[in-house]
Amino acid sequence: MASALLPASLLLVVLLLIPELFGDFMAYQIGLYLIYGIAAQGIGFLWGKTGVLPLGQALFFGIAAYVTAITLRAEGNLFLNLALAAIVLAVIAGSAFVLAALVFRGRNESGPYFSLITLALVMIAEQVAGTATSLTGGFNGMSGFNSLGNLDPFGGFYYVIVAATVAVSLLLFILNRLPVNLIAKAVLDNEPRMQLLGFPTHMIKGAAFAFSAMIAALAGGLFASHQGIVTPASTGFALSAELVILTAVGGRFHVLGPLIGAVIVGWASTELRDSFPYWELLMAVVFILVVLKAPGGIAELFEAAFRRVRPKTPTSAAPAVTAPETRFDKTPRPLRFEDVRLKIGVVRILNAVSFETPATGIISVIGPNGAGKTSALNTITGNLSVTGGRIMLGEVRIDSRPPHTALSNGIGSKLQVPSVFFSLSVSENLVIAMMAGRLRMSDLFKPSTFQWRSKSLSDILGHPSVPLKEEMTAPVEYLPQGHRQFLEYAMTVAAEPSILLLDEPCAGLSPDETALMTKLVQSYQSETSRLVIVIEHDMSIVEAISDKVLVLHLGKVLAFDDYDKVRQNPQVQAVYSGGTK
Amino acid sequence: MTALLEIEGLTGGYQDTNVLFEISVKIEAGSLLGVLGRNGVGKTTLARLVQGEIKASQGDIRFDGQPMGNQPAHARRHMGVGYMPQTAMVFDDLTVQENLSLGSSGKPPDLYFDLFPRLAERLKQPAGTMSGGERKILSFVRTMIEDTKLIILDEPTEGVQPENINHMADCLRERVAEGAGVLLCEQNLNLLSDVADWFLGLDSGRVTMTGSGNMTTRKDLNAVLSL
Numbered sequence: 140m141a142s143a144l145l146p147a148s149l150l151l152v153v154l155l156l157i158p159e160l161f162g163d164f165m166a167y168q169i170g171l172y173l174i175y176g177i178a179a180q181g182i183g184f185l186w187g188k189t190g191v192l193p194l195g196q197a198l199f200f201g202i203a204a205y206v207t208a209i210t211l212r213a214e215g216n217l218f219l220n221l222a223l224a225a226i227v228l229a230v231i232a233g234s235a236f237v238l239a240a241l242v243f244r245g246r247n248e249s250g251p252y253f254s255l256i257t258l259a260l261v262m263i264a265e266q267v268a269g270t271a272t273s274l275t276g277g278f279n280g281m282s283g284f285n286s287l288g289n290l291d292p293f294g295g296f297y298y299v300i301v302a303a304t305v306a307v308s309l310l311l312f313i314l315n316r317l318p319v320n321l322i323a324k325a326v327l328d329n330e331p332r333m334q335l336l337g338f339p340t341h342m343i344k345g346a347a348f349a350f351s352a353m354i355a356a357l358a359g360g361l362f363a364s365h366q367g368i369v370t371p372a373s374t375g376f377a378l379s380a381e382l383v384i385l386t387a388v389g390g391r392f393h394v395l396g397p398l399i400g401a402v403i404v405g406w407a408s409t410e411l412r413d414s415f416p417y418w419e420l421l422m423a424v425v426f427i428l429v430v431l432k433a434p435g436g437i438a439e440l441f442e443a444a445f446r447r448v449r450p451k452t453p454t455s456a457a458p459a460v461t462a463p464e465t466r467f468d469k470t471p472r473p474l475r476f477e478d479v480r481l482k483i484g485v486v487r488i489l490n491a492v493s494f495e496t497p498a499t500g501i502i503s504v505i506g507p508n509g510a511g512k513t514s515a516l517n518t519i520t521g522n523l524s525v526t527g528g529r530i531m532l533g534e535v536r537i538d539s540r541p542p543h544t545a546l547s548n549g550i551g552s553k554l555q556v557p558s559v560f561f562s563l564s565v566s567e568n569l570v571i572a573m574m575a576g577r578l579r580m581s582d583l584f585k586p587s588t589f590q591w592r593s594k595s596l597s598d599i600l601g602h603p604s605v606p607l608k609e610e611m612t613a614p615v616e617y618l619p620q621g622h623r624q625f626l627e628y629a630m631t632v633a634a635e636p637s638i639l640l641l642d643e644p645c646a647g648l649s650p651d652e653t654a655l656m657t658k659l660v661q662s663y664q665s666e667t668s669r670l671v672i673v674i675e676h677d678m679s680i681v682e683a684i685s686d687k688v689l690v691l692h693l694g695k696v697l698a699f700d701d702y703d704k705v706r707q708n709p710q711v712q713a714v715y716s717g718g719t720k
Numbered sequence: 721m722t723a724l725l726e727i728e729g730l731t732g733g734y735q736d737t738n739v740l741f742e743i744s745v746k747i748e749a750g751s752l753l754g755v756l757g758r759n760g761v762g763k764t765t766l767a768r769l770v771q772g773e774i775k776a777s778q779g780d781i782r783f784d785g786q787p788m789g790n791q792p793a794h795a796r797r798h799m800g801v802g803y804m805p806q807t808a809m810v811f812d813d814l815t816v817q818e819n820l821s822l823g824s825s826g827k828p829p830d831l832y833f834d835l836f837p838r839l840a841e842r843l844k845q846p847a848g849t850m851s852g853g854e855r856k857i858l859s860f861v862r863t864m865i866e867d868t869k870l871i872i873l874d875e876p877t878e879g880v881q882p883e884n885i886n887h888m889a890d891c892l893r894e895r896v897a898e899g900a901g902v903l904l905c906e907q908n909l910n911l912l913s914d915v916a917d918w919f920l921g922l923d924s925g926r927v928t929m930t931g932s933g934n935m936t937t938r939k940d941l942n943a944v945l946s947l
Contacts, residue, residue: 486842486849508853508881509838555852555879556807606760617734620806620875621759643852646878647806649758649907649945676881715881 143312147305150395154301167293168409169402170300174361176401177307179385180394181354184311187391188323189347191239194254195261196382199231199352201268201374203359205275208369211284220287224360228353235352240345245541247330247340261379268371280370287364300361304398307354311394318574319583321563323347325571328560335520335558336575336634337546388429390436399437456566456611462591465576467549469637471498471668472533474519479538480527481514481694488514490694491528500686501664501671507715510691512674513555516640520545520552532638546576551636555643555674557623559615565626566611569596572630595663596633604655620647628656632663639663641673645680653677657684690715722785724749724901725770725870730779732769738777739765740925749869752892752902754916756909756944761922763905764806767874770903771803772796783870802868806875808859812848819847819858825867831894832861835887853879864891871895872903877911889914909941
């Protein structure tokens with residue numbers, strides 16, 4: 140964590156020098172910008188990491204500001220005030236978490252609807268603050284209270300703001316270096332894959348929103364104490380929009396970006412307001428230019444300039460540590476489809492599909508395009524909800540459950556088109572996969588989690604022909620499709636699932652690469668004695684690996700038997716002959 | 721006679737990293753060039769450089785005698801370059817019929833409906849309800865019926881059942897007979913052997929093998945793909 144202390148210490152020194160160099164009035168002004176900057180840091184955390192854009196962050200800022208004003212006006216002692224502040228923060232965080240988790244439940248993208256809901260909430264809050272006169276002072280707001288601890292806003296209170304700014308920044312710097320940061324980035328990159336790796340993404344986004352709401356509330360409390368007045372504008376849409384602009388201009392991907400944005404925009408607005416009549420127009424043009432030319436904001440420009448002077452030096456990978464055991468039931472259990480039906484719109488995909496697999500072995504699923512093969516696998520993971528019948532794993536019913544629960548039943552899934560984290564490197568993809576099924580809450584905050592390695596993953600990476608070893612630091616975005624197939628397979632197997640679902644793992648592979656993938660699948664099954672279900676068109680592979688073959692046609696089971704019997708089945712021959720590469 | 725596509729000394733890749741180096745090749749009208757190689761050798765990069773999705777760092781691309789290297793992808797499409805990317809790109813919320821009508825030359829796709837009857841059965845259904853293999857076929861047929869002179873196909877057979885791969889070969893032969901040039905990046909040797917007039921083998925971003933369809937043996941092709 141030493142690397143987080145350095146930038147936080149530099150920030151502390153710079154902020155402490157401001158009253159000495161520029162005087163108390165400037166420190167007062169900078170203090171206000173920093174308060175907005177803290178709130179914007181919360182937005183940057185949420186927007187930059189998870190892709191969720193909150194348009195109503197002033198809701199939390201304003202509520203905390205009003206509560207602070209009410210408390211300070213009551214003139215209780217400092218201890219009681221701080222205790223109340225903690226309770227308010229907890230209530231705000233809890234409410235924000237529940238709101239976001241409920242909105243994102245059952246979805247696998249962030250979409251604009253959540254932003255619109257936060258926008259609606261802040262507009263309601265502003266209306267309430269303006270009309271509930273007995274509680275909020277109405278349009279005129281609340282004033283006539285002293286600062287927290289009776290500190291002078293033009294003197295000692297500046298140092299409270301500095302302490303809060305440095306504390307929030309240090310916390311964010313530390314989080315950036317922990318597994319929780321990688322998880323947030325992975326949610327932004329590929330939410331469906333995260334769910335299949337067992338991560339409840341709606342809870343993760345809910346927690347991120349709650350954290351950003353707490354930061355906004357902290358800023359709101361400081362604002363009330365600093366300004367000595369709270370009006371409905373403190374909980375309004377205009378302030379929410381301004382905070383988003385500060386974040387975008389400063390840079391949402393960098394801890395200090397929102398602070399930089401707040402100070403620069405705040406200072407420029409104050410300077411220009413009296414000297415240049417069209418200052419708002421100028422600020423709007425600057426905002427548009429920054430968003431278009433530097434999507435990462437001013438902080439990105441600073442960082443790029445810094446990297447030109449001092450390029451990043453590659454760090455050597457830390458030695459691997461044995462990963463903890465996955466925490467799901469590994470008892471071999473048969474998978475049973477009982478009269479399973481699936482209909483999407485008017486299209487019947489599965490029509491009364493019934494079969495029961497053995498508890499271990501390799502089952503190949505074959506059939507013409509559109510037979511329902513992929514859909515059948517998707518009903519097992521919960522990516523598709525059945526419209527009739529049920530799917531049993533041993534004695535446990537598993538159909539129509541959210542996809543993030545599949546791995547807790549021991550089900551790992553590799554999809555037809557490789558689903559990996561494109562913006563992350565190969566090694567970061569594998570780190571995320573290693574956490575799947577193993578992670579406890581405390582592991583989110585331990586750097587050693589990055590070093591986890593399981594035997595199954597080591598076996599794959601140790602194979603001389605597997606192409607990933609030389610590509611560990613490469614962005615997956617530029618990886619060829621075939622290498623993504625191997626990466627996604629390695630990610631799926633890293634959790635050592637009891638049931639491994641593979642949807643055309645050899646698609647896009649050359650004959651030699653196909654043979655390699657086939658060997659990897661066979662090795663996994665023979666070493667773990669688990670159940671593997673694989674969709675494949677290449678009959679030479681099907682013949683080589685299958686204990687049983689399931690033939691689907693028009694959403695129905697045409698045959699489920701040994702390879703030779705299936706091959707000789709006249710009904711199968713009539714609809715599907717298969718082939719080889 | 722001017723070749724339909726002339727590539728001379730083409731070098732390119734992603735960001736600052738080149739993946740392909742000094743590739744030179746020609747495709748005549750009415751012929752099919754099969755590009756093969758293991759994963760990661762630069763097949764998709766070649767397809768994307770010719771289609772215009774990424775820009776070459778060096779070299780020339782001429783189409784119908786005209787320089788094309790500086791043209792954006794949409795301009796190349798207007799010049800007559802069609803493209804089917806590796807991951808099937810269909811419009812999920814549009815019906816199959818609407819997908820096929822986008823960019824269509826207006827030519828009735830009856831031949832394709834005969835070969836791929838599932839498309840005809842699902843004309844009124846959203847493409848998003850189709851399976852992966854069916855989406856791939858839809859993407860292929862849409863590329864085939866566009867009014868283009870050069871067709872670039874990046875691994876069209878991925879996830880497609882063998883019978884339909886044979887039908888894809890029929891479609892390719894038909895378009896080549898009509899005078900189209902085809903650049904086919906593929907690892908399915910059965911298909912390549914069946915339809916290619918010329919082969920271009922790649923390894924580590926460089927040309928390692930060229931040959932005509934008649935003279936190149938299955939052993940030659942296997943050698944290019946071996947690990």
